[in-house]
Amino acid sequence: MARGNVCRWIMGVLALGAVVGFGDAAETIIKATAPISGEGRFYRATDQHLLFAGYFQGKVTVEQGGDLHGADLVCPSLMEVNRTAGTLQGEGRCIITKGNDFLYARWTCTGKEGEGCGGPFTITGGTGKFSKTTGEGRFGIVSNVMEVITTVPERDVTGTFTGQAAWTTLKYMTP
Numbered sequence: 202m203a204r205g206n207v208c209r210w211i212m213g214v215l216a217l218g219a220v221v222g223f224g225d226a227a228e229t230i231i232k233a234t235a236p237i238s239g240e241g242r243f244y245r246a247t248d249q250h251l252l253f254a255g256y257f258q259g260k261v262t263v264e265q266g267g268d269l270h271g272a273d274l275v276c277p278s279l280m281e282v283n284r285t286a287g288t289l290q291g292e293g294r295c296i297i298t299k300g301n302d303f304l305y306a307r308w309t310c311t312g313k314e315g316e317g318c319g320g321p322f323t324i325t326g327g328t329g330k331f332s333k334t335t336g337e338g339r340f341g342i343v344s345n346v347m348e349v350i351t352t353v354p355e356r357d358v359t360g361t362f363t364g365q366a367a368w369t370t371l372k373y374m375t376p
Contacts, residue, residue, distance in 0.1 A: 228374050231267040235259035235274050235366045239344065244357040246281070253280040253291075253346065259366060261297065267373075268330075272299040274366070276308070280318070280346065287314035289346075295322075302329030308340050317343035324373050336373025342366050 241255015256277045263270040278293030289312045297304040304327040312318035322340035326332070344364025 228372065229267045230370060230372045231263050231265070231269065231368065233261050233263045233267075233269060233368045233371060235261045236363075237274075237342070237344070237366050238361065238363050239278075239346075240361045241278075241359070242357055243360050249283060249285040251282040251284065253278075253282065256293075257342075257344075257362075257364070257366070268375075269297060269299060269304070272297045272304075274298075276366075282346070289313065289318045291318055291342075299331075300329075302331050303327050304331040304334060310340065310342060312341075317341050322368060322371065330375065333376045334373055336371065338371030338373075339369045340366070340371075341369070 237257040237259040239255060239257030241253050244252045244254070246252045256275060258273070258275040261269050261272040261274055274295060274297050276293050276295040278291055280289060280291035282289055290310070292309045293307075295306040295308065297306065305325045306322055307325055308320060308322045310318035310320035319339065319341035322338050324334055324336040327334050342364060344362050346362045346364070
């Protein structure tokens with residue numbers, strides 16, 4: 202009879218662990234910004250469409266909480282610009298480095314000239330303390346890229362731009 206009670210108790214603890222979870226998983230929600238500078242190649246795809254292939258980089262500033270404050274950010278990206286409509290559409294990856302640990306993410310955005318480009322930001326993994334991190338949030342970029350593209354000649358040109366990246370909310374879970 203006692204053995205049956207012990208077995209039920211062990212099963213109960215295991216069931217509770219499956220529901221609640223074991224470990225020190227921590228959920229963090231942050232609001233962050235990063236002044237950015239970018240560089241890449243601007244290509245004239247049609248008379249009205251330009252394609253940017255390059256990257257932007259910066260240093261992350263977190264308003265409060267989390268362990269990404271001061272992290273370095275580099276984001277290889279592609280951006281398509283419709284000069285007639287003044288619209289932007291882009292996608293890319295980001296590598297966020299904090300010490301010797303890396304956090305990897307993917308983003309997409311759409312927007313208009315003067316308003317920036319915004320969309321989802323999804324954490325896809327990492328190394329070290331970020332090795333099993335998951336999460337997502339809202340991401341946006343405001344830059345002077347539209348000023349740069351007005352100078353693209355008939356073929357292509359290398360150009361630089363500056364701006365601001367922002368995460369209005371970024372929710373992530375570190376195990």
